[in-house]
Amino acid sequence: MDDRLYFQLGDYFTCILSGWVVAVFSAWFFDPSWGMFSAMFIGMVLGMAVGFVFPGAILIHFFGLFEIMVPLMITIMMVGMVVSMLASMFALSFGAAGFIGIVIGIAVLRLTYKWNDKISGVDPEYLGFAND
Numbered sequence: 001m002d003d004r005l006y007f008q009l010g011d012y013f014t015c016i017l018s019g020w021v022v023a024v025f026s027a028w029f030f031d032p033s034w035g036m037f038s039a040m041f042i043g044m045v046l047g048m049a050v051g052f053v054f055p056g057a058i059l060i061h062f063f064g065l066f067e068i069m070v071p072l073m074i075t076i077m078m079v080g081m082v083v084s085m086l087a088s089m090f091a092l093s094f095g096a097a098g099f100i101g102i103v104i105g106i107a108v109l110r111l112t113y114k115w116n117d118k119i120s121g122v123d124p125e126y127l128g129f130a131n132d
Contacts, residue, residue, distance in 0.1 A: 006063075007063060007064070007067050010059070010062060010063030010067065010068065011063070011067065011068060011071055011109055012106070012109060013059070014055060014056070014059045014063060014068045014071070014072055015071050015072065015075045015105035015106065015108060015109045016102050016105050016106065017055045017059070017105075018051045018054075018055040018056060018072055018075055018076050018079075018105065019075050019076070019079045019101035019102050019103075019104050019105030019106075019108075020098045020101045020102055020105070021050065021051060021054055021055055021101075022047040022050055022051040022075075022076045022079045022080050022083070022101060023079050023083045023097040023098050023100055023101025023102075023104075024094050024097055024098050024101070025046070025047075025050050026043050026046070026047060026079070026080055026083040026084045026087060026097065027083060027087050027092045027093070027094055027096075027097035028094070029043075029046065029084070029087075030043065030083075030084045030087035030088050031087065031088070031091070032087075032088060032089065032090060032091060034084075034087075034088040035088065036085050036088050036089065039084040039085055039087070039088035040081045040084060040085050042084065043080040043081050043083065043084025043085070044077050044080045044081045044084075045080075046080060046084075047076045047077060047079055047080020047081070047084075048073065048076055048077060048080065050076075050080075051072065051075070051076030051079075051080070052072070052073070052076065055072075056068070056072050056076075070112055071108055071109045071112045074108050074112065075104060075105045075108045075109070078104050078108060079100070079101045079104050079105065082100065082104060083097050083100055083101060086100070
């Protein structure tokens with residue numbers, strides 16, 4: 001992954017925006033009448049469709065397909081599954097869902113950076129992640 005500031009900010013912006021969009025959509029679409037198991041799978045698929053079409057397809061032109069695809073797809077799958085399961089258990093407000101989506105987006109991006117550094121053999125102290 002590119003370590004230039006423009007691309008790092010693009011990764012954060014993409015994961016935060018897509019996590020928020022998918023979370024709010026999932027909170028709107030699912031309600032407590034859904035079963036958790038079916039909501040999880042349908043939420044994952046709908047999350048991938050919604051998250052890739054709206055924020056993903058637009059932001060790819062600014063930050064590049066190669067840079068944002070892995071964190072984007074993991075973020076929208078995780079947010080779609082988690083928020084849809086939570087919305088199937090109890091009524092979830094859009095604000096709470098959006099916050100959950102943002103937190104998951106940031107966590108997925110950080111883990112993606114750490115996994116990439118481990119695979120490529122980059123020294124974590126060089127990137128400031130030594131104490132994470």
